[in-house]
Amino acid sequence: MAEATISPVRPQAGKPILTKADQDVGATENALLLGIDLGTSRSSIVSMDGKRKTVESYVGYPKDPVSRKHLKADVVYGKQALDNRLSLDMYRPLENGVIKGSGDGDWSEDLQKRNLAAAKELLAHLVDEIEPGRDEVLYGVLGVPSRATTKNKQAILEIAKEVLDSVMIVSEPFSVAYGLGRMSDVLVIDIGAGTTDLCRMHGTVPGDDDEISYPIAGDAVDQKLFELIMTKYPDVQLTVNMCKTIKEQYGFVSDARDKIEVLLPVNGKPTPFDVTTEVREASSILVPPIVEGIVKLISTFNPEFQERLKQNIVLSGGGGQMDGLGKKIEDNLSAIGGGRVTVVEEPLYAGANGALQLAVDMPGEYWQQLR
Numbered sequence: 488m489a490e491a492t493i494s495p496v497r498p499q500a501g502k503p504i505l506t507k508a509d510q511d512v513g514a515t516e517n518a519l520l521l522g523i524d525l526g527t528s529r530s531s532i533v534s535m536d537g538k539r540k541t542v543e544s545y546v547g548y549p550k551d552p553v554s555r556k557h558l559k560a561d562v563v564y565g566k567q568a569l570d571n572r573l574s575l576d577m578y579r580p581l582e583n584g585v586i587k588g589s590g591d592g593d594w595s596e597d598l599q600k601r602n603l604a605a606a607k608e609l610l611a612h613l614v615d616e617i618e619p620g621r622d623e624v625l626y627g628v629l630g631v632p633s634r635a636t637t638k639n640k641q642a643i644l645e646i647a648k649e650v651l652d653s654v655m656i657v658s659e660p661f662s663v664a665y666g667l668g669r670m671s672d673v674l675v676i677d678i679g680a681g682t683t684d685l686c687r688m689h690g691t692v693p694g695d696d697d698e699i700s701y702p703i704a705g706d707a708v709d710q711k712l713f714e715l716i717m718t719k720y721p722d723v724q725l726t727v728n729m730c731k732t733i734k735e736q737y738g739f740v741s742d743a744r745d746k747i748e749v750l751l752p753v754n755g756k757p758t759p760f761d762v763t764t765e766v767r768e769a770s771s772i773l774v775p776p777i778v779e780g781i782v783k784l785i786s787t788f789n790p791e792f793q794e795r796l797k798q799n800i801v802l803s804g805g806g807g808q809m810d811g812l813g814k815k816i817e818d819n820l821s822a823i824g825g826g827r828v829t830v831v832e833e834p835l836y837a838g839a840n841g842a843l844q845l846a847v848d849m850p851g852e853y854w855q856q857l858r
Contacts, residue, residue, distance in 0.1 A: 493762060499751035505548060509593060513802075517623050517663045518623075518624040518625065518652070519534060519535060519536065519619050519620075519623045519624065519626070520534065520535040520626050520652075520843060520847055521533070521534050521614070521617070521625060521626065521627040521628070521651070521842075521843065522533075522627070522630075522662070522838075522839040522840060522841065522842030522843025522844070522845070522846060523536075523610075523613065523627050523628065523629045523630070523839060523842060524629075524630045524659065524662075524836075524838035524839040524842065525544070525581060525584070525585060525606075525610070525629055525630065525643070525681035526544055526581065526679050526680060526681075527544060527579070527581045527582060527584055527679055527681035527704075527705075527706065527803075528543065528544055528679065528680030528706070528731075529542065529543055529544060529680070529805065529835065530542055530543075530544045530581075530609065530610075530613055530754060530838040531835060531836055531838070532613045532614065532616065532839060533617075533836060533839045533840055533842075533843045534617045534619075534843070535843065535847060536617075538616075538617040538618070538837070539617070539836060540613065540616035540844065541835055542565040542612065542613055542616065543564075543565040543566055543568070543569060544565075544579060544580070544581050544606040544609060545564065545565060545568040545569055545572075545578070546562060546564055546568060546577075546578045546579075546580060546606075546608050546609050546612075547562070547563045547564070547567075547568035547571065547572060547575030547576065547577050547578070548562060548575060548576045548578075549560070549561065549563075549574065549575060549576075550574055550575060550576055553574075554574035554575065554783075556573075556701060557571075557574065558571060558574070558575075558832060562608055562612075563575065564608075564609065564612045565612075569728075570662075570686060572690075577711075578601065578602060578605035580603075580605040580606040581606065581609075581681070582681055583681035583682050583690065583702060584631055584632035584635065584659070584679055584681045584682050585631060585632065585635050585636075585639035585640075585642070585643065585669075586602055586603060586606045586639070586642045586643060586646070587599075587602040587761060588602050589602075589603075589638055589639045589641075589642035589643075591722065592633055596708045597684055599715060603642065603645070603646060605799060606642075606646050606652065607646040607649060609667040609710065609812060610646055610647060610650050611650045614651070617681065624652050625650075625651045625652050625653075626652060626653045626654075626846055626849075627647065627651040627653070627654050627655075627842075627846065628654070628655045628656075628657060628662070628840070628842035628843065628845045628846040629643060629647060629654060629655070629656050629657075629842065630656075630657060630658065630659040630661075630662045630838045630841075630842050631643060631656055631657075631658065632658065632659060632660065632679075632681070632684050632697060632700050633658045633659065633660060633661075633682075633684040633685070633686055633699065633700045634684075634700035635658075635700075640656050644656065645774075651743060655845070655846070655849070657760070657842065657845065658684065658686060658693070658698060659684055659695055659804075659838045660675035660676070660677045660684045660685065660686035660698070660803070661675075661686055661688075661692070661841075662838050662839075662841035662842045662845060663677055663801070663831065663837045663838050663841050664677045664686065664688045664801075664841065665805045665836055665841040665842075665844055665845050666838075666840040666841025666842075667801070667831065667837070667841070667844075668846050669688065669799070669801070670688050670690055670691075670797040671688055671689055671690035672688070672689065672792060672796055672799055673687075673688045673796070673799040673800075674686070674687045674688070674723070674781065674784060674796055674797075674799065674800045674801065675687075675688065675801045675803060675805045676702055676771065676777055676780075676783070676800065676801065676802050676803065676805025676807070677804045677807075677837075677838065678705065678777075678802065678803070678807050678809075679704050679705060679804045679805065679806065680704055680705035680706045680736060680805065680806040681702070681704055681705075681706055681802075682693055682700050682701065682702055682704050683700070683701045683703060683704045683740065683773065683777060683780075683806070684698065684699070684700045684701075684778060685698065685699045685700075685701075685777070685781065685784060686698045686699075687785075687788060687793070687796060688825070689788075689789075689792070691755040693840065698789065699780040699783065699784060699785070701776040701780065703772060703773060703775075703776045704806060705731075705733075705734070705806050706803060707772060708734055708738070708769050708770055708772060708773065708806075709727050709728075709730045709731045709734055709769075710730075711768070711769040711772055712729060712730040712733065712734055712762075712765060712769035712770075713725060713727045713730045714725075715760055715765040715768060715769055716730065716751075716760075716765050719765065720751070720760055722753050722754075723751045723752070723753060723758075723760065724751070724752040724753065724754075724755075725751060725797075729751070730769075732750050733747075733749055733762065733766065734766065734769070734770065735805075737749075737762075737764065737766050737768045738766060738769075738770045738809045738810065739767060739770055739779070739810035739811050739813030740770045740771045740773070740774060740810070740811045740812050740815045740816065741767075741810060741811060741814065744763060744767065744810075745760050746761060746763050746764040747763040748760065748761050748762070748767055749762055770809055770812075773806060773809070773812065773814070774812070774815055774819060777816055778816060778819045778820060778822075781797075781800060781816070781820065781823070781826065782820070782822050782823055783796050784796075785823050785826075786823060792853075793823075797820070797823055797824070797825070797826040797827070798826065798827045798832045799827070800816070800826050800827060800828045800829070800831070801829055801831055802816075802829070802830045802831065802834070803826075803830075803831045803834050803837045803838065804834055804835075804837075804838070805834060805835060807830050807831065807834040808830070808834050813828035813829065813830055813857060814828075816828050826830055
């Protein structure tokens with residue numbers, strides 16, 4: 488493996504950052520290696536022993552003794568938390584792929600601490616889901632958005648070192664490319680809930696100029712769909728979470744589509760509504776920033792290799808599964824003479840799979856240096 492791939496790098500470049508718990512660890516062969524994709528909406532984990540899990544990125548704490556007795560738990564996660572959110576103090580601790588309050592912004596110290604605690608609970612739960620041995624040493628590679636700041640990454644390291652024995656952080660599109668074994672002449676687009684990340688690969692660890700991140704992603708589609716439906720049908724009783732469900736089932740950007748009719752409550756009565764136009768319009772907000780990012784990354788690339796890059800554009804992440812998205816992107820690439828877009832085989836696990844492969848390829852002595 489190329490030396491550049493395994494060397495510590497500058498945080499701003501979205502390259503590996505490393506830490507080591509204050510304890511000795513054995514060689515790599517004595518550790519359980521993990522690939523982890525911490526997402527705003529869903530988080531995934533895969534282990535070297537073949538286990539894999541995906542959990543919705545929600546953490547809930549019972550509001551009172553009644554809800555605690557009802558749920559028989561002090562903390563609940565994922566779908567269980569969503570299904571019981573009326574009886575919980577709910578946290579979605581990851582925003583735009585990083586811990587809420589870990590960057591700039593008007594966040595109270597108390598809220599920052601609560602989101603950090605919830606994020607640590609979520610990571611610990613994710614690790615528990617693959618059932619490691621009680622005394623097993625855990626090495627993990629975590630994916631984060633391309634342009635996550637040093638402060639964002641440091642916050643993730645702080646919680647990770649309380650759960651894992653050693654951890655490395657890489658950008659999500661980089662981990663996708665690594666897992667595909669396509670380290671050169673490929674442009675990866677990872678569409679999550681909080682961010683859409685683009686990264687061009689050219690046989691080495693990507694630098695600042697190789698990565699672009701946009702805040703227009705799955706959450707933005709949900710919000711846009713909510714606004715469009717409420718504008719057209721003001722009497723509907725609707726939540727953004729309901730729009731997320733509609734998007735995940737019906738989201739599309741192609742020109743032709745069968746009618747989409749959903750049941751939505753009006754004064755408590757389920758009523759059918761045609762939301763075809765609204766779903767297409769909301770889903771289509773993903774296209775302009777993706778096309779803009781592709782054009783920028785290709786037009787600023789070495790001109791001898793631009794044609795190779797534009798023929799190897801890869802979609803990943805939950806948003807990568809949207810019907811017609813690849814074709815719509817191709818149709819809008821006339822500014823660079825067209826391009827070819829494909830979708831990874833496992834969009835939801837592509838980042839975690841790549842992170843695991845990176846963990847496997849790290850030499851044992853490299854992990855040992857992380858003291």
